[in-house]
Amino acid sequence: MQIPGKLHSKHVYITYPLKNGGEMTAVEDFNLVVDKGEFVCIVGPSGCGKSTVLGAVAGFQEISDGQLFLDGKEIRGAGRDRGVVFQHASLFPWRTALDNIIYGLEIAGVPKKDRNEKGQELLKLVGLESFGNHYPNQLSGGMQQRVNVARALAIEPSLMLLDEPFGALDAQTREFMQLELLRIWKATNQTILFVTHDIGEAVYLSDHVIVMTARPGRVLEKVKIDLPRPRPLEIKRSKEFIEYEKYIWDLIVTEKQKNVV
Amino acid sequence: MDNLKRNEKELTSVLNNPITSLHVKKTKKKTPFYDTFLFRHIGAITFVTVLILWELIYRLGVINPIFLSSPVQIIKVGYQLFVSGILLEHLVFTLRNFIVGFLLAASVGVVIGLITGWYKPLGKAFDPFLTAMLGTPRIVLLPLITLWVGVGFASKVLVVFLAGIFPIILNTMSGVQNLDPNLTRVAKAFGASPIQTFVTVALPGALPQIVSGLRVGIGQSLIGVVAAEMFVSTGGIGYFVAQSSANFNIDRVFVGIVLIIIVGILITQSVKWIESRLLKHRID
């Protein structure tokens, strides 16, 4: 059997145990194919299971039914073939920026000289060349997330997973980070699965936006974003962009109302 | 060039202007209280004042000199005892008991704390025991200890050990138990084995708590050594104080007390210093 795409989610169900002994279905019949080199965002109402899906792909979250494939192999547990960027400040406070970036390489047993070289390269890539010796509490929120992205890139993963990485940043920094992420994505030819609740962010970044239903989360629609690349930030004010935003926004609002009724 | 000179002239005239210069003086004079000499040295001033009052009370004979020494007396007698080598002898005796006992407590305590913190069921199993021991003044075990190991070196080391180890275990344990779950998840995401996670996340993550455990432990160990020496010993500062008191030699009692205070301050300060070096980048 041929397994399509880089990432393939096939009839995936994810449940959480409830206190009373029962279980709650968070994600239901989730189907998705992400091709190599694609940038795919997942949006949906709060609590619809976006993080849960990402956690399953990352290997933290067990799935109760269905199958997840990465490069044709079924996903079982966490691994270095996936680079994860967390929303919260998940940098090690006792490590410098450089030492945070090379954490994965250290774990993988890459010799010190090689990993430091790679670390310097990545510092440059994310624009923090002169901050390698800084500790996380000496960096701004935006800089910290650059380090976070660089740390995930360092292990040269097959797939990058980002869960609202810019959610805690102010609006201006967030836009700048989006621009930077697209540059890094192009420079590294990565495949990216990105969770956000910011529709504008999703439209701006994505090749495809996956809109999820309210809980239990399913794929409501896969919206192809046909905007030219490279995308300058001004594109966010273009008619086409705004139409994409409105279209997705309407999908989600209808979904939310359904949930209330 | 000419322009520059003119500007300079204007500037001097502004500075010499009585109105503008008055303004400068006025703001200079108004120093807030927290910036005064008195405030900045208020601790030292209070300290010296108390010493002077104490000396005065002593000199005026308000209190019977059988019960009270004075700062000058303490320095005088202390100096004599120091020169004769008696003081040093007791100090070395105490420090030896203390250092051996505390180093044992620190190494064993940290290891036990790490293990019980890492393996949750183990921590849970020992928790009641540890909590009970932490709340008990361990000196109460002294009679039992002398019964088991006699009154020699081992008894003091054991008291110091028991005095210091429980806060060390409990702090280390809670440091490991309360690791930031986000950080352990990062380790998992990067494919770290349990041992790698322990070394790269648990150990550095629990370090602040380990250090604060050591700080509490060091204080308790110091109490332990002095108390043990007072009860069962033939040397040490605790013994010296108890002995001097029994002989009604009040000056010597005070010298011993002051010596313990100095040792305590020195130890606390060096721990603080080590702590600030070790945890330089945690304080935000």
Ligand SMILES: Nc1ncnc2c1ncn2[C@@H]1O[C@H](COP(=O)(O)OP(=O)(O)OP(=O)(O)O)[C@@H](O)[C@H]1O
């Ligand atoms: N560990 C857990 N135990 C039980 N229920 C959970 C757990 N984690 C998430 N849930 C539930 O599963 C559902 C999906 O959660 P998830 O975090 O994936 O949502 P989300 O789409 O990421 O939401 P948000 O946009 O708020 O981040 C929610 O209803 C949540 O309450």
Ligand SMILES: [Mg+2]
């Ligand atoms: Mg989420």
